[in-house]
Amino acid sequence: MSTPALVFSGVRFGYGAVPVLPGLDLTIDRGEIVGLLGPNGAGKTTCVRLASGAIAPAAGRIELFGDEISTLAARERARRVAVVPQETHPVFEFTVEEVVRMGRAPHLGFLGIERGEDRELADRAMRQCAVEHLAARSFRALSGGEHQRVLLARALAQTTPLLLLDEPTAFLDIKHRLAAYEVLARLRDETGPAIVVVSHDVNLAARYCDRLVLLRGGSIVAAGPPAEVLTREAIRDAYDVDVALTSDPSSGRPFVIPLSSKR
Numbered sequence: 001m002s003t004p005a006l007v008f009s010g011v012r013f014g015y016g017a018v019p020v021l022p023g024l025d026l027t028i029d030r031g032e033i034v035g036l037l038g039p040n041g042a043g044k045t046t047c048v049r050l051a052s053g054a055i056a057p058a059a060g061r062i063e064l065f066g067d068e069i070s071t072l073a074a075r076e077r078a079r080r081v082a083v084v085p086q087e088t089h090p091v092f093e094f095t096v097e098e099v100v101r102m103g104r105a106p107h108l109g110f111l112g113i114e115r116g117e118d119r120e121l122a123d124r125a126m127r128q129c130a131v132e133h134l135a136a137r138s139f140r141a142l143s144g145g146e147h148q149r150v151l152l153a154r155a156l157a158q159t160t161p162l163l164l165l166d167e168p169t170a171f172l173d174i175k176h177r178l179a180a181y182e183v184l185a186r187l188r189d190e191t192g193p194a195i196v197v198v199s200h201d202v203n204l205a206a207r208y209c210d211r212l213v214l215l216r217g218g219s220i221v222a223a224g225p226p227a228e229v230l231t232r233e234a235i236r237d238a239y240d241v242d243v244a245l246t247s248d249p250s251s252g253r254p255f256v257i258p259l260s261s262k263r
Contacts, residue, residue: 003066005030005162005194006051011060013046013218020046021218023060030161031192033184035205037229038215039239044198045086046218048164051196052083064162078106082158084151084165087144096142096150097135100126103157125156128183130176144171152180156187163187166198177201181208206230207251214238230254 006028013021020043028034036044049055050062053069062069064080072080082103094102103125104118126132129149134142139150148171155163163184169177184195185208199205205212206226214221214229215238222234235243241258248255 002030004028004063005065006196007061007063008047008050009061009063011050011057011062013050013055013057019218021050021057024218024220026213026220026223028162028194028196030194031188032210033188033195033197033208035209035212036196036198036215037200037202037205037212037238038221041217042215042238043218044215045166047215048083048166048196048198051162051164052081053077054083075106078158078160080160081162081164082155082160084148084155084163084168086166086170087147088151094139095135096131096137096139097122097126099139099150100131100153100157103154103159106158121159122153122157125153128156129153130179145173145176148172149176149180152183156183161193163193163195165196167200168197169199169201169204177204184208202230202235202256203248206253206255207248226253230256 004027008024008026011021011024036047038044050057056070064072064077069077101118101122104114104122107118108114126135129152131146131149131153134146142150148168152168169180172180181204187193188195197205197209209226211224212226212229213223214234221238222229230245232243232245235241235256242260244257244259246255246257
């Protein structure tokens with residue numbers, strides 16, 4: 001059995017006196033897309049920040065491909081995991097092409113000289129995310145949806161075996177939401193990375209993710225295939241809403257229809 005891509009063992013974390021994760025156990029395997037679902041404040045973004053090494057747990061252990069994350073230098077972490085944040089605000093003016101090519105930085109040599117392969121991978125990532133026509137545009141001048149597509153392209157150019165995406169489709173229209181998930185599905189099928197997607201779009205996550213993890217208050221309410229996780233009871237426990245469940249005609253997976261707030 002291969003080493004998991006990401007393992008949280010008894011991970012605790014809080015912001016000041018406010019606890020966020022009381023002791024999370026979670027394993028992400030290679031070659032699967034896992035959706036992290038849950039209401040605001042459930043700890044989803046905190047999981048992404050911990051898994052990338054941006055913050056450290058108060059207790060517990062986090063492993064990236066078998067190595068404790070705190071033992072890895074920043075450059076090595078960047079070769080193993082790429083992150084698409086909810087948003088970013090660059091201080092300097094960069095073109096879209098320059099932002100995407102930043103994804104190759106962990107793989108460059110001592111002098112930071114790009115090779116032809118680096119440029120080819122960045123160009124391919126821009127095509128995959130349909131932003132190649134924006135290559136010469138200022139990143140700061142783009143719309144929110146265009147920002148997200150460029151950040152996804154940067155992460156793809158990084159060619160890591162683990163990809164963490166925090167609300168990657170939040171600012172995208174329907175067409176580009178579908179396109180983003182299609183890119184992730186093809187990536188999983190072609191090169192087999194582990195992909196973790198934080199999402200408030202329950203139905204798209206159900207359609208494209210192999211496994212869902214439903215969080216509330218930093219604890220797992222349910223985890224497993226979409227049909228096992230998206231039950232009326234689990235959704236009511238996590239979100240405090242009543243729902244009707246039907247079947248997505250394109251995938252046969254659950255489709256959630258909100259009805260009312262829980263009473």
